[in-house]
Amino acid sequence: MTTQLSVSGIELELFRYPSRQESNLQAWDAADEHLIKHLVDTEQAPTNTLIVNDNFGALTAGLLSINPDWPLTLETDAKTSLLGTTQNLSRNQLSADSLTWVNSRDELPQGIQLVLMKLPKNLNYFSHQLKRLSQVLPAGTQVFIGAKAKSINKSLLETISRNLGAASASLTWKKTRVITCITDGKPRALPTTIDWSVPEFNLKISNLSNVFAANKLDIGARIMLDNMPKGEFKSIVDLGCGNGILGLHAKQCFPDAYIHFIDDSEMAVTSAKANWALNKLDNPELVGQQATFAWDDCLTNMNEGFRPDLILCNPPFHQGEAITDHIAWQMFLDAFRRLKNGGILHVVGNRHLAYHVKLKRIFKNCTTVESNGKFVILQAQKISKKAQELEQSSATSAPHPQSALYGAAKR
Known part of the structure; x- marks a missing residue:
């Protein structure tokens, strides 16, 4: 370089x-x-x-x-x-x-x-x-x-x-x-927000001009919305949130959760905040702030004690004109550092990007949740090093049901 x-x-x-x-x-x-x-x-x-x-x-x-x-x-x-x-x-x-x-x-x-x-x-x-x-x-x-x-x-x-x-x-x-x-010195009126809806999820969306998929639901987000993770989650991050649609639907699925919207684009974070208010997603049974909105570089500057149990991520593979996977790398690494032990990273991406290779390298595990001709949803769980060692030890010490046959064939 x-x-x-x-x-x-x-x-x-x-x-x-x-x-x-x-x-x-x-x-x-x-x-x-x-x-x-x-x-x-x-x-x-x-x-x-x-x-x-x-x-x-x-x-x-x-x-x-x-x-x-x-x-x-x-x-x-x-x-x-x-x-x-x-x-x-x-x-x-x-x-x-x-x-x-x-x-x-x-x-x-x-x-x-x-x-x-x-x-x-x-x-x-x-x-x-x-x-x-x-x-x-x-x-x-x-x-x-x-x-x-x-x-x-x-x-x-x-x-x-x-x-x-x-x-x-x-x-x-x-x-x-x-x-x-x-x-020419002639002032022009600024464009208005782009507004559209996702009726099947009862969501209204409003986007500023520099937000990804500004006028419709992108197909990567669509498959993610149809395949949200299973479990009980209390602290959820929509990482690279764009207009916030993944975090909005996460609140619908997990009404007791607190949602944290984070994006590199200030317009995206502002759009997500507007969409939270537009869809009135605060749970009346909870006290205090139920969503936060951060204009930031991935999870770089989050408080050290911040430990979410679920991170939703639809990583970009462009930065300006450049095609690059380094943003996805940083998102995955930040997710591993920040997730609490047992926490889950739930990712959607184009199949050809091979995110499973990166996730296995970082998390030492990766599961395919869903896939179609173009996209795949992957899930990785943060497991403590001690738990990983115990799991690996158990796997190597337990006899494989085919071990005798394998040994005979090898001889």
Whole structure:
């Protein structure tokens, strides 16, 4: 894995977040380099700048390398982006004192004079971001958007022009292009939430624009809803909750349980919280808070004493444009560390991802609960090391009913 970014005289050491993850993916791409190169080539002076969708801080670190006092506001919907940027600034001895952080729903500051942006994978979210920018940027503001050349077409440029201002694309460099948009100063209304229902489970769902499966029930969640685990569970985590549908149905199945919704996307966590209230799932027989909502990197920052007895998980296998299984790895490892002894991890995934191999390696056990042509539901139970040793000892000491025959055949 390459960790050294070198472009236009700028040298940085950058890691994805968390830096210990098992991944051969680097923390930036050529579109980051192209944007930095563009600013250096045009001799852009430090000005009040907004950076949007800076995955792990390459753009932020690049600008602060040019001028450590460059005034920056960073907008992100991903907690790993915030944590990764902070990590990489520290690694490169760059101060975060001039930074202001906002998430995708916070009010943007006035006085922004320049915007640097990476094109997100979710184009509905991209349109939302453009409309959001239109509400605060005066006419004539320059917005530079970096993207792979193959992602830039007439339709994309029309989307930018319709939602923010006239746009044109540069020549290709390292298979990327920089789109320049000059804002027209006309504010656009933000999109409303996407609302739909799952009548067979008596659930209503409301999604913000950057939530996975924003306008319908995805088929992975469908098979999971039809095959919830059996048992008595009091503390349940919906890990990578998205709109929260798995946790909502878990509360229907286990009304005495407390549900914890966790996602890397702030919009996802906000949607899950809204859906909890929308479906009125609090059990009147229980006292106090029955659901918590955390914008976090998996289970990294949960209280050390937190010990759920069930974790539901539909892991993503994309991070931005990158296809990767490291997020699933981290989710499974975090689940093993956090589950109480005897607790269960209940996972759905595409069959070709072979999650059973990972789960057996971590938990030393894995059971197939259900499968169809595309998806499989797997279950792993956390068993203490002592219990595992006793189980293995029992298995090796007890004579196999075919052992004599096997021995004879072997001889």
